[in-house]
Amino acid sequence: MTGIKAQIEKLREELRQHEYQYYVLDAPLITDAEYDALLSELVKLEKDYPEFLSMDSPTQRVGGKAMEGLSPVRHRMPLLSLDNAFSWADLLDFDRRIRKIGQPFDYMAELKIDGVSIALVYENGSLVNAATRGDGVVGEDVTLNVRTIRNIPLKLKSDLPRLEVRGEIYLPKNEFVRLNQEREEREERIFANPRNAAAGSLRQLNPGVTAQRSLAAFIYDILYLEGQEIHTQEEALEFLQKQGLPVNNAARCCRNIEEVYEFCRYFEEQRHSLPYDIDGVVIKLNLISPRQQLGQTAKSPRWAVAYKFAAEEKETRLLDIELNVGRTGIIAPTAIMEPVSLAGTTVSRASLHNFDLIKEKDIRIGDLVLLHKAGDIIPEIIKPVIEKRSGKEKEIPVPEVCPACNSRALRIEGEVAYRCDNINCPAQxxxxxxxxxxxxxxxxxxxxxxxxxxxxxxxxxxxxxxxxxxxxxxxxxxxxxxxxxxxxxxxxxxxxxxxxxxxxxxxxxxxxxxxxxxxxxxxxxxxxxxxxxxxxxxxxxxxxxxxxxxxxxxxxxxxxxxxxxxxxxxxAGVNTQETETAPAKQPLAGRNFVLTGTLKGMTRQEAAEKIEALGGKTSSSVSQKTDYLLLGADPGSKYDKAVQLGVAILEEDEFLKMLREISDDNGTEGV
The missing domain is CATH 1.10.150.20 (5' to 3' exonuclease, C-terminal subdomain)
Structure with a gap:
């Protein structure tokens, strides 16, 4: 048994190192297939020896059971917000206040990630709690959701007695685009920006949903550290990084406020090239000991300030509306505008998503419109500048016919989209x-x-x-x-x-x-x-x-x-009559199956059809309602979740035996 436990711990440590290399350093050492093979080996060992299962194991990142609600969590110390600076003059005022307590100090300049603040607690090196900021005093317990975020380690490099840290959870820009495209295809309301998407993802009651959102995090502050002393913010960031926590490498130690301003100006110009959203720079007194002397107000510390970038918004003229038909038949309106330089590119087109949104914002052809880039990526019309209307603007009509094939445009009650139902529409x-x-x-x-x-x-x-x-x-x-x-x-x-x-x-x-x-x-x-x-x-x-x-x-x-x-x-002779009939007996009625991996003797679709022909149901995700997981080669995360929930696992041979027994007992020959 000692050998098995050592083998499990070795596998865990190896997987943690590969997670760190992949999700934190962006420098993977092995392929995805090799990682999956190691993970599958660990899953099998933990299944065979459940007494060695640990909540900080890499196998425990799957979304677990949905929560009934988010429980309140009181923070050890208030999580304060920051005062804002908007100009060079504001930074000089901040510097003068700091200088009142003595000689000039170094500052740490760190990118202000536009996401959701999070507090993490590690005990003996393992993640035990994660909570949102809330009102700064009481937040919400989102531990199960945070466990699904791949670059947040479940186990630190050291077994520290207790470490409490603060950071920011964010949604990468490319993931924001993917998520909104999927939501638009499902005719769900799209997220306004990555920060809103991150907040919505983090507060899901079903961790499985959070797991699908590819959230990430940067940790930037130590709230409490038992048994060790940290003397500067620069030392704190180095310490956090050594523990395997994700730290933003753009942070810079500045000798004076002039270097701070230079840093701010540089990233105000470069922010559009980053893979995540930032809305400013956080400036902190590097030395920690004078912070107590400077103190804090009820809302913010006096030893730190947030330099906020100006929101980049431009006015331009809406010239016309172009209708395009998507691959699912949705007729989508696109705004055609006078070209304008915005966030590093020239913009002349913007999606208006649907006609309800056009009506809600009262956007008209000929309007001057206020434009920005959602997530610094997607051009979006914020609103029309109504006070500058001339009276010649034209309302935008809803489509009556498909612009690609001239078939009628339909809108089903309860849906926001107009669509073309012609299966031979050239656009589809x-x-x-x-x-x-x-x-x-x-x-x-x-x-x-x-x-x-x-x-x-x-x-x-x-x-x-x-x-x-x-x-x-x-x-x-x-x-x-x-x-x-x-x-x-x-x-x-x-x-x-x-x-x-x-x-x-x-x-x-x-x-x-x-x-x-x-x-x-x-x-x-x-x-x-x-x-x-x-x-x-x-x-x-x-x-x-x-x-x-x-x-x-x-x-x-x-x-x-x-x-x-x-x-x-x-x-042409295509069959238009149903020749298959449901068997009189339904031996799998009420049984729910989920399929994962590659089957040898049949496709997963063929297996699903056999199950459904016998009255069973198939689903794409594992839940507490799942009766069986049909397991093929190279299974995915469904297997991990099935093990976690105690779902019965059927290998292909066992499944075929089940079908034979049903056939023998019930006369369902040929199913």
């Missing part, structure tokens, strides 16, 4: 074809993005049904498409005609209708024509079909272009 066609041919849909092997790109660009496929008109001559005219490859693709297209109806319904890419819903629908309605004739009321009478799903289906079948495509698919 390539994405529609990729999805139509995908494994979970019509499963046309060989019809990948590169081939689809050529088919559309050469005008060979302008409609989904055109796929079934392709021949050997058309295909061999494509780059890297020989006779053998063309024949194989034609065979795959021909084979797709026999897919069951639920695959076709999935392949059509109808809004809100995924593979599970398509299977459920076609068990109740066994041909495409009947499905297209149902009303919203009739559809919502089907179990698990909600109003949004029903409205989406009705709108899809009301679009003439879609009906014409379905007729052509039928003429």
């Amino acid at each position: 066609l390539k994405e529609s074809l990729i999805f139509f041919a995908s494994r979970n849909a019509m499963d046309i092997d060989g019809l990948g993005p590169a081939v689809i790109e050529q088919l559309v660009e050469k005008g060979l496929v302008l409609n989904l049904a055109d796929l079934y008109d392709l021949d050997i001559d058309k295909l061999t005219g494509l780059e890297r498409m020989g006779v053998k490859s063309a024949k194989n693709l034609l065979n795959a297209i021909e084979n797709s005609k026999t897919r069951p109806l639920h695959r076709l319904v999935t392949a059509l890419g109808i809004r809100h209708i995924g593979a599970k819903t398509a299977r459920l629908l076609t068990r109740e309605i066994n041909n495409i024509d009947e499905l297209g004739q149902l009303s919203i009321e009739q559809l919502t009478a089907i179990p698990e079909i909600g109003p949004k799903m029903a409205a989406s289906l009705v709108n899809f079948f009301a679009e003439e272009n879609n009906l014409a495509t379905l007729e052509r698919l039928k003429e």
Whole structure:
């Protein structure tokens, strides 16, 4: 047992070092696959020897059980805010106040990260508590969420009896862009800036959500250190870094206030090139001993000040609105403006996101608008300058037709977006074809993005049904498409005609209708024509079909272009009747499965279909409602969470045995 424990500790230490190299130093020593292999080895050992499991283990970074609420935490000492300086004159005043207590002092100049303040507590080197600043006296316990932040160590380099530190949690700019793009695609309200996104992510009641947000942190202050003395801020930052905590390396020790101002001016110009948001520079008296003499006000210390950068906002003229259709059919308005220099680049376009936002801000064509860059990246119109209107400005109408194909523009009740429902819309066609041919849909092997790109660009496929008109001559005219490859693709297209109806319904890419819903629908309605004739009321009478799903289906079948495509698919011989029926017995009813890793004998989609055919349900994430985790090779974090929650683990052989036993007992042959 001693040998096993030593092996576990060695693995943990190795993984911690690799986390530090990757997330703090940005200098990885091994590949992601090698890291995952080490982590999987540790997960297995901790599973086999749970008596050695420790909360500071690298395996414990997964988002755990959702919290009912955030508990209050009283800070050891108040977490004060800072007075602001906006000019050289303000910095001189600060310097004069410091000089009143004696000789000139050194200052530490540190970048003011635009994020969320956090206090961390380590006991015996392990992270035991994390709390927001709150009102400075009482914050909120966000320990479970902070444990998911990869560059915050769960274990320090030294087993210090107690260390309390303060830092800033932030969202990197590239992650802010990714997160907002995802939220816009899901028609959720986008975050105004990275700071708001970080705050919202940190205060999630479900740590699993926080884990997906790629937050990071910089630690900048020691609040309490047991058993050691630190004499300067520069020494404090070096100490924190030696403990494996992330420290911003731009910090500089300045001999006088002139050097401080030089530092401020430099980063005011360079801030747009940084991968994170800053809104100023924090200046602190470097020597710690005189700080007590300088004291503090009720809100802020007298030995530190924040030099705030001026917000970069410009006025420009809104010339026009351009409508663009995204890959999911959303019609998005883009502002066309007189070019203006802003945050280091020339800006002439800005997304207006949706027409509700245009109405809410009362933006009109011809307006002078106030412009800034959200997160120093995304051009955004803050508001129109209403007092400068001439009366000639024009209101922006909502779209009635798709700008790409002239089909009607729709808006489903409860959604903010207008969209085009034509599956052959030129703006969506390539994405529609990729999805139509995908494994979970019509499963046309060989019809990948590169081939689809050529088919559309050469005008060979302008409609989904055109796929079934392709021949050997058309295909061999494509780059890297020989006779053998063309024949194989034609065979795959021909084979797709026999897919069951639920695959076709999935392949059509109808809004809100995924593979599970398509299977459920076609068990109740066994041909495409009947499905297209149902009303919203009739559809919502089907179990698990909600109003949004029903409205989406009705709108899809009301679009003439879609009906014409379905007729052509039928003429080409594509199956439009459901041939699969649900087995009379549902032995897996009420059981919830999650799948992870690569299976040997089948795809995960095929395994999911077998589970659902027997009445079971599949989900993409592990929770306390999960009954089984079906485990393949090279599993991801789902396995770690399943172990943590005590979910039953089924390896592929065990799963196949379960299916055989069900088949023998219930006569569900062929499932």
